[in-house]
Amino acid sequence: MSYTELKRAAYEANMELDRRKLVVYNFGNVSEIDRAKGVIAIKPSGVPYAELTPDDMVIVDLDNTVVEGKLKPSSDTRTHTYLYRHFASIGGVTHTHSTFATAWAQTQRPIPCFGTTHADFVYGDIPCTALITDAQIARDYEEETGVQITDCFAGRSPDDAPMVIVAGHGPFTWGKDAAKAVYNAVILEEVAHMAYLTQTLRPDIRSLKQTIIDKHFLRKHGKNAYYGQAQ
Numbered sequence: 263m264s265y266t267e268l269k270r271a272a273y274e275a276n277m278e279l280d281r282r283k284l285v286v287y288n289f290g291n292v293s294e295i296d297r298a299k300g301v302i303a304i305k306p307s308g309v310p311y312a313e314l315t316p317d318d319m320v321i322v323d324l325d326n327t328v329v330e331g332k333l334k335p336s337s338d339t340r341t342h343t344y345l346y347r348h349f350a351s352i353g354g355v356t357h358t359h360s361t362f363a364t365a366w367a368q369t370q371r372p373i374p375c376f377g378t379t380h381a382d383f384v385y386g387d388i389p390c391t392a393l394i395t396d397a398q399i400a401r402d403y404e405e406e407t408g409v410q411i412t413d414c415f416a417g418r419s420p421d422d423a424p425m426v427i428v429a430g431h432g433p434f435t436w437g438k439d440a441a442k443a444v445y446n447a448v449i450l451e452e453v454a455h456m457a458y459l460t461q462t463l464r465p466d467i468r469s470l471k472q473t474i475i476d477k478h479f480l481r482k483h484g485k486n487a488y489y490g491q492a493q
Contacts, residue, residue, distance in 0.1 A: 265303060265330060268296050269319035272303035275440035279358060280311040282448050287311075290358040291336040294440035295346050297353075300324055304342060306333035337404065344408025345436065349420045354440035356447040359432045362454035366390070367427035373453065374469045376460045380453045381470060381478035385422040388450065389414045393429040407431070422483075425450045 275292040279285045288311065293304035303319045320331035324343050328335060336342075342355045358364075366373050366388075373388035375381055380388075391410040398406035411426050411434060424446045425435040433454075435446035460467055469475075482489040 265296075265299075265301065265321045266316075268294060268299075268301070268303040269321070270316045271440050272305065272319045273314065273316040275354065275356070275444045276305050276314060277311065278441070278444045279356065279447065282444070284358045284360040284447055284451060285311065286359070290356070291338055291342075292354065292356045292440050292444055293336075293339075293342045294354045294443075295352075301329055302339075302342060302346065304335050304339055306331070307336050309333065338407075340402065340404035341407045341411075341434070344405050345411060345434070348408070348412045349415075349436065351421055351438075352424075352436040352443075353438045354436060354443035356435045356440070356443040357432065358447055358451075360447065360451040360454075362458055363427055363433040363450050364431075365458065366454050367432050368430060370429040373427065373457050375475055376457055376467060377470055378474060378478045379456060381475045382482055383446070383449050383453070383479075384425065385479045385483070386475065387469070388425055388427060388453065389418070389423060390427045391429050394431075422479075427454075 272294045279290050288308050291305040293302045295302045301321050301323050303321055306318050306320050318333055320333055320335040321329040322335050322339055323329055324347055326340055326343055338357050345355055370393060372390040375387055391414040394410055410428055414426060424437055427433050433450050435443050435450055437443040437446050481487055
């Protein structure tokens with residue numbers, strides 16, 4: 263069975279992270295899933311972006327067994343597979359330690375929706391998980407990171423907020439494929455930067471009123487969306 267196209271898609275998405283300067287050295291990873299085949303392609307662990315090739319991508323099934331590849335998969339693989347198993351609509355996952363999103367994660371609080379740029383992409387705040395417990399760390403740290411994320415989305419659609427910050431850790435984003443997951447990582451970093459500047463300039467600022475949030479999000483993502491050229 264050939265995984266050439268899947269590996270190429272994951273490779274291109276990983277390289278886009280580097281081009282967008284969301285990663286330093288070998289930090290960060292992107293994966294894409296082929297749900298029909300039940301496998302993902304993901305960046306190998308610890309390989310610098312300057313050395314990465316499409317053939318280096320590792321094929322892993324949803325039980326975390328390596329199906330194809332000479333290198334070890336990302337240490338975050340078990341987080342990725344957990345998200346694919348629990349968020350049925352997603353096709354790609356990205357993890358970075360980008361500066362502003364990670365700074366918010368280190369505050370252990372969500373990113374409030376202060377303006378329409380944020381509301382164009384996320385319906386409400388950008389959620390922050392609970393801090394991982396000692397019991398979770400002792401079990402399976404990477405898989406439990408996925409648990410942190412899905413717990414944070416209890417009662418909330420991952421399509422309405424295709425991104426999260428993991429408390430004390432950093433951001434994860436997702437989308438219909440790896441390219442869209444990276445796109446959302448770029449958006450998250452920009453929105454996190456804006457939120458930092460907004461709160462710095464005016465510490466008492468409150469979230470944008472709900473009617474404006476509704477208008478901006480739903481005109482792009484609602485059933486009656488009218489933004490863009492799609493009919």
